[in-house]
Amino acid sequence: MGEYAIEVSDLGVRFRRNRRGRRSIKAMFASASRRTPKGEFWALRNISFDVKPGDAIGVVGRNGQGKSTLLKLVAGVLLPDEGAVTVHGGVAPLIEITGGFVGDLTVRENVRLTASLHGMSKAEVNRRYDGIIAFAELEEFQETPYKHLSNGMKVRLAFSVVSQLDEPILIVDEVLAVGDRPFREKCYRRIEQMLEEGRTLFFVSHNERDLKRFCKRGLYIREHHLVLDDDIETVIAAYNSDNARRA
Template identity: 70%
Template sequence: MSNVTIHVEGVGIRFRLDRRGRRSLKDLFGSTARRSRPGEFWALRDISFEVRQGEAIGVVGRNGQGKSTLLKLVAGVLQPDEGTVRVNGGVAPLIAITGGFESNLTVRENVSLVAGLHGMPRAEVARRFDSIIAFAELEKFVNTPFKHLSSGMKARLAFAVVSQLDEPTLLVDEVLAVGDKAFREKCFARIEEMLAEGRTLFLVSHSAGNLKRFCTRGLYIDGGALVLDGPIDDVLERYNRDYPAVKH
């Protein structure tokens, strides 16, 4: 079992719709895990699966069904209300273009900050700095504050930094939809290099083409539940059968 990189067992997480709401005595003194609470809903419930080293997993489902929440649980950004999430080794999360970046710091400063937050030694950041900037195509903007970059530039910088991390698992959430076609192809080529190195990919995407390009296995999430875990073609076929109007 040493080659299992992600183990998710019986996971559930709930959110409040608002900050208001009255509770009954039954709510207050009932079981903490199972009692109902006004204004709360389960974003995910009873989710279990394993991911092995080198697998490329695509997460499929409609908006608002829990896909990104699942990615954040794996990344450790969120903690489950029930069940367990265990990750063997670190993760390189590309789940928000501004995640970890400080708007008032320059591009140069942000590269050092974000790479450092993920455990890259200062000397290694310095060694890889030029290649990060070249990949992001931001040579003329190294002293520009992050807040002044376009959304495409921010996405390029985020991917350039995260793809340089040596973590065994890469988490990607639709952020590659930002940016021009040429840069997306460069990102895709880098992902293929990382997979060839034996890395694990956990990808949330609405693009059937991207999912089929990278992934051999899929997880279909609907209504906060894991509907199907199987070959990516089977998962996409089931999803399109359930929601034939959804176009990829």
């Protein structure tokens, strides 16, 4: 890995307001223009920043401003309409509870499938399987179809699989808020361990205590733009000040 783990330059992505419509080929080729076709809006625009290996970045902002979209762009789940995002190294994403899991497959089958899709060899999956199940506290549910798990169980399973990956970049959205407090604390201790190993963390949360626990640097997304890139205390203070003025 070079000087940066993540490089983001003039990043922009737009979506349709009307889900029933699809963007035409002509509209997609028009992405380079500065005009926004009717019915579309910029979820993010003019976003630029760099992340060094080992950095822990907290992303804050009101709901609907593009925080989760930014994480999906870094994870490669979405492609930008303008600008570029370059990630040096693999990504371990914990963005959506059900991401990568199949409802009709059992917990056992899903662990093996999801881990292999993330690049684990069959031997690695076999070696780590018991640890994944034990961390998720799902020993009694290994033959249960995934769709029958509670949301809390799904979070435990997702985090357990992702935390076993050796990828240098960990991306965590607010899905951990679904889990119960004891398991969430166990996840957080695992995140701290990964940071001690030199991993890079991208973390979205509305919880100030969690942001300050893990992150030294923050990004503040407001009105779909990056308005502040500073230490986490300064970023949280600016975010809270804006919210107080809006109240």
